[in-house]
Amino acid sequence: MIQREFQMIVAEVIKRCDNYFQNRLSAIYITGSIHTNEAIIGESDLDGWIFIADDLSSRDKAWIKVTEMDIDSTYEIIDGVHINVKTVQELHDDKFIRFALKYNSTLCFGVDIIAKIESSGADTYEPNKSMAQGRLLFARQCLEDAMINICPECMEKIPKNTYFAARKFARYFILVEGAYYLMAKGEFETYKQDRVVQQLKEHTVGFCDTLDRSLAVLKDPLTAAVKHDDYIAQIYPFVVWMFDEIKKA
Numbered sequence: 001m002i003q004r005e006f007q008m009i010v011a012e013v014i015k016r017c018d019n020y021f022q023n024r025l026s027a028i029y030i031t032g033s034i035h036t037n038e039a040i041i042g043e044s045d046l047d048g049w050i051f052i053a054d055d056l057s058s059r060d061k062a063w064i065k066v067t068e069m070d071i072d073s074t075y076e077i078i079d080g081v082h083i084n085v086k087t088v089q090e091l092h093d094d095k096f097i098r099f100a101l102k103y104n105s106t107l108c109f110g111v112d113i114i115a116k117i118e119s120s121g122a123d124t125y126e127p128n129k130s131m132a133q134g135r136l137l138f139a140r141q142c143l144e145d146a147m148i149n150i151c152p153e154c155m156e157k158i159p160k161n162t163y164f165a166a167r168k169f170a171r172y173f174i175l176v177e178g179a180y181y182l183m184a185k186g187e188f189e190t191y192k193q194d195r196v197v198q199q200l201k202e203h204t205v206g207f208c209d210t211l212d213r214s215l216a217v218l219k220d221p222l223t224a225a226v227k228h229d230d231y232i233a234q235i236y237p238f239v240v241w242m243f244d245e246i247k248k249a
Contacts, residue, residue: 165228
């Protein structure tokens with residue numbers, strides 16, 4: 001279920017994509033904090049993954065750019081609209097996108113083409129230690145970049161507001177990387193923040209303060225009032241520890 005406050009803008013994205021792509025459109029998935037019901041009004045962005053039957057044209061790409069800007073400027077509730085359009089064949093060929101959407105998205109329109117692709121026998125990733133270990137180099141580089149205030153590849157941008165930037169770091173380095181740590185341990189259930197943080201507390205020792213602070217940043221970054229450069233330094237030992245544990249798993 002899409003977060004109530006954002007259902008109107010999601011419906012707008014669906015309507016525009018349906019009107020434009022028409023019978024080319026196969027499915028629309030929504031990811032990120034709107035999907036997990038954890039978005040913050042005026043600060044969270046909308047991430048939509050749209051799958052069509054044939055290749056994108058230059059006209060399609062121009063329409064996507066204009067539509068993103070138009071919806072973003074119309075709805076103050078959102079801080080950025082990302083309409084990611086791929087072909088069904090590209091989804092078939094990209095195991096990682098299928099994995100990410102299977103475990104961390106809401107199908108909002110069309111048929112579940114991920115399930116159809118996998119039922120056809122296509123190779124797929126599973127939420128296990130091999131999946132977690134296979135992306136360690138990427139994750140470590142993202143952490144080191146964040147430590148020196150370079151926008152890591154895992155993020156489109158670091159928010160200008162330092163407290164919301166801290167939340168962005170928490171969503172990636174605690175929730176996403178925490179979920180991969182849980183995969184390596186065979187304990188993964190969800191990407192939802194309350195459950196991920198609770199599971200991390202259950203499966204780690206000595207990091208409860210870091211995790212409590214992270215949950216406070218995730219839920220109300222303005223009240224938590226932790227600057228992003230302070231926050232990344234605070235969580236750095238914990239995230240490095242998770243990476244080391246994933247490697248040893």
